[in-house]
Amino acid sequence: MPNAILDPTGATKTTAKPAAQRAPRPASLKGARVGLLINTKQNAAPFLHEVGRLLVENYGVASVTHRTKLNFAVPESDDVIKEMAAEADLIVTGVGDCGSCSAAAAADGVVFEAAGVPAAVIVTESFRATTEAMAELRGAPGFPYATTAHPVAVLTEDQVKERAAGVMDAVVALLTEPADKQA
């Protein structure tokens, strides 16, 4: 019997993550408190603020608060997630427009969902693969998210507003429709 060729990935040692829980959805956004988690990438703040404004204006959202990520490249700390989950009923995060920050946005979204807070993750089209891979790593294969065209950083103020308006249907669906209707 010859020697086996060894596996360099350690795959046999990793145990599969249990399936992450998904938060129950409200029937409507009326009266909801929305928290924006801004990832500091260029135009992420005006993009998310416009999403927040439209949620208030058109969907009856009661209040919008925001926080800025300390490090866009990695998932947010448990403390911040807990605080945001306590002060908001729904989360919108993004805009993932790079390798590490898109993956981190997906990871944050999965954690918010597990904490019982529906989350809408927004990334650019270019980062679908890494967003999906990270969600799967976090035990949430098929995690639904919203996309906008790439790039976002170079857009003018008006273009950012247009783009934000363009993701509203997807964001509202992500925050209100039961998981089995999504993705």
Next chain:
Amino acid sequence: MTEPVPPDPDEALRAIEYCYEQGWSDGLPLVPVSKPYVDQFLATTSRDPDEIIGSLEQVGRDCTVYLAAVNAAMAGCKPEYFPVVLAAFEALMRERAARGGGFQSTSGPAPLIVVNGPIRHELGFNTSGGAFGPGFRPNMTISRAIGLIVRNAFGIREHVLGQATQGVPGRWSICVAENEEESPWEPLAADAGLPGGVSAVSATLTRTCEFIDNRATAVVEEVLRDFADTIGRLGPQIFPQTPVALVLCPEHAQQFAGAGWSKADVQNWLIEHSGRTAGEMRRAGKGHVLRFGKSADAEPVADEEFHRVLSQPQQIPVIVAGAKNAGISMVARIFGEWSGIASPVGEKIK
């Protein structure tokens, strides 16, 4: 006495193709690794094979001594290289950018690994001409081992969790053994906390290497102004500070030292002179760098104001490498910031 049986190339090919099929390869053939072979690697260290030596929290993956050994063997390292692989990985994982998403980044940075001390000659590193490779097994395979660890142990694969837009040429192949014999100064390890000529590895991430060809002037400030032009150029400016490693050829280093300049003198001169004016930055679409970290109502910087891209010597580690045959040096653009701490090469079990 019978002749030794020559290796079976067809069997070797089957093993190589098997490794490709598993998705373990960086694109080049891997050495298929058996348990007896990896045991030879593990025998070079007293560390427990199950000890975790690096984690990427965001992807939930750890690298153990064992996994590092398998990947080092697959990369083509000899067992006796393994303590250098461990030191290089330890030094690299000290970098905030490496732990914090650097391997997934669109910038596709490369580890810049620097080896010091007697281990360079014991293992046969290239310490002179062609410092950035290829041609020498330790230099090429130790850097490749790090790339395979990132791919296999951390699971960062291209187009999935790895999102490099273009990446750095030679991304997993930069391992420079300092030319201490022709350097007028202390080795990098001494600047990084390990004086006394010990064997040690320093590492950071680099976004590119840019050459400075300057061999027609004996005036130190003129040569340094050439360096400052590259260091201060606009392309790499995305944050207010853009650290660089200077990989000086022996000719430049000796020219500077011969004129009485210390490493610190070189670093301080470059801090003072490397950058661009605010106007030049704005004209190239880099005006946002000037506003970084400032409040929205802050007074804008005047066009003629000079924006320095460096502020402290630790942002400019100086290494001497290559042949003493031309005034050709390299500026390696550091991704994030260097920890400034070298890792000693561990003990060898007899």
